[in-house]
Every structure is written in structure tokens, then in C-alpha cells.
Amino acid sequence: MSIEPSASIISSSRPERILLAREVAESVLAKRVISRLPGVPVELVDDHQDPLRAKVGNSGLETRSRDFSAGKKDLLLCRYKGDWLRACPGTNSHVCCNLWTVNPGEGCPLDCTYCYLQSYLKRNPTLKLYTNTDEMLGAIEQKVKAEPSRFFRVGTGEVIDSLVWDDLTDSTLELVPFFARQSNALLELKTKTANIGNLVDLGSRYSNNTVVSWSVNAKPVNFEDESATASFDERLLAMAEVQEAGYRIGLHFDPLIYFSGWEDGYQDAVREIFEVVDPDNVAWVSVSTLRYKPEMQEVMETRFPESKIPYGEQFLAKDGKMRYVQPLRLKMIKFVWHQLKQVSNTLPSYMCMESPAAWRAVSGGAPVAGEELREVFTRKGRLNIIQPQGSEL
Numbered sequence: 001m002s003i004e005p006s007a008s009i010i011s012s013s014r015p016e017r018i019l020l021a022r023e024v025a026e027s028v029l030a031k032r033v034i035s036r037l038p039g040v041p042v043e044l045v046d047d048h049q050d051p052l053r054a055k056v057g058n059s060g061l062e063t064r065s066r067d068f069s070a071g072k073k074d075l076l077l078c079r080y081k082g083d084w085l086r087a088c089p090g091t092n093s094h095v096c097c098n099l100w101t102v103n104p105g106e107g108c109p110l111d112c113t114y115c116y117l118q119s120y121l122k123r124n125p126t127l128k129l130y131t132n133t134d135e136m137l138g139a140i141e142q143k144v145k146a147e148p149s150r151f152f153r154v155g156t157g158e159v160i161d162s163l164v165w166d167d168l169t170d171s172t173l174e175l176v177p178f179f180a181r182q183s184n185a186l187l188e189l190k191t192k193t194a195n196i197g198n199l200v201d202l203g204s205r206y207s208n209n210t211v212v213s214w215s216v217n218a219k220p221v222n223f224e225d226e227s228a229t230a231s232f233d234e235r236l237l238a239m240a241e242v243q244e245a246g247y248r249i250g251l252h253f254d255p256l257i258y259f260s261g262w263e264d265g266y267q268d269a270v271r272e273i274f275e276v277v278d279p280d281n282v283a284w285v286s287v288s289t290l291r292y293k294p295e296m297q298e299v300m301e302t303r304f305p306e307s308k309i310p311y312g313e314q315f316l317a318k319d320g321k322m323r324y325v326q327p328l329r330l331k332m333i334k335f336v337w338h339q340l341k342q343v344s345n346t347l348p349s350y351m352c353m354e355s356p357a358a359w360r361a362v363s364g365g366a367p368v369a370g371e372e373l374r375e376v377f378t379r380k381g382r383l384n385i386i387q388p389q390g391s392e393l
């Protein structure tokens with residue numbers, strides 16, 4: 001099959017091969033993506049399932065690691081056939097920030113050492129983009145209209161970077177105006193890229209219900225463990241442009257990573273960000289430390305032998321994830337929290353996947369979900385009450 005390219009926009013992380021599910025070959029999105037990846041071979045496939053799925057099911061560490069890397073080279077264009085809108089899978093022991101998630105695709109062509117997709121997508125590692133975005137928007141509209149008294153904060157960055165393919169898909173050209181029309185829903189685009197051209201072009205006409213969020217880290221972490229992402233400075237430039245275009249900014253200091261000189265690194269990061277970003281234009285800031293499933297330890301060691309991340313002071317926490325030992329974890333969160341509060345005491349900051357007890361230890365009492373966090377800790381227009389008793393760190 002040959003489809004001639006008609007545009008010259010090329011993603012910075014282009015796949016080596018496109019797998020095109022036969023049933024979506026004529027879809028607008030599939031044609032657009034293919035046309036913007038000139039020279040990338042296109043192979044028609046009959047199935048919408050991940051081609052690596054059967055192969056990696058019960059395979060050993062080496063094969064799993066190799067296949068996860070291999071999955072980043074192919075891009076499968078197919079239909080999504082599951083439920084589009086889902087409540088973020090928090091846990092009972094953590095304070096949940098009530099995010100709803102919708103995934104326009106799966107997998108990420110970037111390659112951060114600590115990326116949890118290495119375990120989460122271990123059986124489905126091939127990159128995917130779903131072409132039935134009209135059904136996605138329909139499902140969101142149906143849900144938010146059915147519950148007009150509930151507030152929906154919807155993120156597209158759970159299993160894919162929200163903007164990494166946007167120059168290929170133009171998906172934000174649909175999503176952002178769609179959310180601008182909703183009275184009880186807000187879109188969060190979460191990224192480590194600087195792929196903001198469409199957002200800037202849309203500008204302030206539609207920016208009212210979209211928050212553009214960046215995952216940010218100290219420069220040494222960005223340099224050593226966030227391969228192929230935009231550099232810290234590139235993200236700052238992108239933040240400045242998006243802010244100028246009328247969007248509110250979200251920030252995720254997540255995961256905080258321990259390294260020699262981490263205090264200076266994170267202090268510098270906070271200072272440099274707020275030299276660019278207006279604190280009054282920040283929708284929310286989340287803070288959390290490194291965490292991952294134990295099975296990911298060996299995958300990280302195999303895929304990133306140079307990284308120091310797997311060799312930190314992690315232990316198996318009660319939620320079944322590897323986390324830094326508690327004193328270090330709280331020390332790091334408190335430090336960054338304090339830096340943020342020095343910028344502005346009303347900066348809407350919250351901890352992601354942390355216990356009520358951690359909230360009390362870091363922020364001095366529970367709940368600290370004030371009015372400025374209404375968009376984060378609300379589902380029905382009322383703030384969640386964070387239970388203050390009997391929770392462990």
C-alpha cells in the first residue's frame with residue numbers, strides 16, 4: 001500500500017513503521033498522520049490488537065525489556081473499543097485528586113528511565129493512536145451532560161503524553177474548542193514536550209476550559225533520565241508562549257528524584273519556572289516522589305544501565321510500590337512544598353498519591369484543600385474532606 005505524503009510536519013519522535021488497522025484505513029485521522037510522516041513505511045494489519053501482546057505475555061525480563069523498546073518503534077493506528085472516560089485509578093489509602101482520564105492513544109515515543117508505562121503497558125507496548133476521536137468526544141459529552149452538577153477534570157495524559165503527537169494528529173484543535181463549550185468540565189493536557197503550535201494558534205478564543213500542564217524536574221534529572229523529552233529550558237519557553245496565548249498552566253513536580261545536590265536542583269527549578277510563569281495563572285501544582293512497581297526495577301536496570309534511579313533508598317511500601325524511605329520522601333516533598341509556598345502562599349499545591357497523614361506532615365494539618373484547590377478536590381461542587389484519623393504515611 002502506498003499513501004503519498006502531503007505535508008512536511010514531522011514529529012520529533014517519529015516511528016519507524018506505521019501499522020494501519022484495515023478497518024480505519026480511510027479515517028481522516030489515519031490519513032492525516034500518515035501524510036505527516038513522509039517516508040515512514042505503512043503496513044496494513046487486520047487486527048486492532050497490539051502485535052506484541054501475545055509475544056510478551058509471559059516472557060522473561062530480557063525479552064520484556066527488549067520488546068518494550070521495540071514497541072516504541074511502531075505506531076499502530078486503530079479504533080478504540082473500550083470505555084473512553086474513566087475515573088483515575090487511585091487507591092483507598094491515598095488522597096485522590098479526582099481526575100477523570102480519557103486516552104486518545106497509548107504508549108509514548110519518549111523514553112524516561114522511570115516511566116511507569118514500562119510496567120503498566122508491559123503486555124501492550126506498541127505505540128497506538130486511536131482514530132475514532134468522534135466517539136471519544138461523544139462519550140465525554142454524554143457523561144458530563146448526564147451529570148450537570150458534577151465537575152469533571154479530564155486528563156489525556158495518563159498512558160500517553162498529551163501533546164507528543166499533536167503535530168501529527170491536530171487532536172487539540174478538536175479537544176480544546178470542545179471543552180471550551182462545556183459548562184462543567186475542564187481539560188488537562190499534560191506533557192513533557194514543547195509541541196504547542198496548535199494551542200498557540202487556537203489562542204484565547206478557546207482557552208477558558210483547558211489547562212496546559214508540564215511535568216517538571218530538576219535539570220540533572222531532565223538531562224539524565226528524561227531521554228527525548230523537551231529540555232527544561234524548552235519547556236519554560238513553551239510555558240511562556242502558552243501563558244501568553246491565554247491558557248492557565250499546571251505543574252507536576254513528579255516524580256521528585258533523589259540525587260546528590262537535589263535541594264539546589266529543585267530550588268533552582270522552582271525559581272526559574274516562576275521567573276516565567278505568573279503564580280496567579282497557575283491552576284495547580286502537584287508534588288510527589290518516585291514510585292513504581294517492583295517488577296519495574298529490573299526493567300529499568302536492563303533498559304537504562306547508566307541510570308542511578310534504581311539504586312536509591314527505595315523500599316516496598318504498603319501500596320505495593322517501591323518508594324523512598326519515609327523520612328526521605330517527606331523531606332523531599334516538604335522541601336519543594338516550602339519552595340512553592342515561598343513563591344505564593346496561595347499557590348494551589350497538592351500531593352499526588354500520598355496519604356492523609358503525609359498531607360498533615362507536609363502541610364501542617366488536614367485537610368489543606370482550600371478554595372484554591374476546588375477544581376482538584378471536587379466532584380460535585382463540594383470539597384472532599386480528607387479524613388484526618390488513622391492513616392499511615
Ligand code: SF4
Binds near residue numbers: 109110
Ligand atoms: S514523557 Fe511521560 S509517558 Fe513519555 S516516556 Fe516520559 S514519563 Fe513516560
